[in-house]
Amino acid sequence: MLCITLQFRGNCRLSPELAAAFLEAYPRLGRHACKGLHGGHFADNIVGTSYAHLFEHLLIELAVCAHPGQVFAGNTKCLDPVRQLYQVRLRCVVPGESGCEPAV
Ligand SMILES: [Zn+2]
Secondary structure (H helix, E strand, C coil): CEEEEEECCCCCECCHHHHHHHHHHCCCHHHCECCCCCCCEHHHHCCCCEHHHHHHHHHHHHHHHHCCCCCEEEEEEEEECCCCEEEEEEEECCCCCCCCCCCC
């Protein structure tokens, strides 16, 4: 499992324009499963989400590219909303030959 703590300064929410740019640059990103407030896919939740949540989905995208056939899951947790401190975790759900750690 990968666990990263991130801290942001200033506005750390995605604008509609930035969300559209990311969805265009990474077409599969919007189809990621996502337990957001507005629907079951990341495309439903990307506008207004935190940069930390975007970072989680970009990590998943990179992990899938690096390990085709593997399934990854992540989550983003706000540790301190005043300091904009977030924890992003990524894990391999289906362990395989590529050395992914098994899901715990
Ligand atoms: Zn998500």
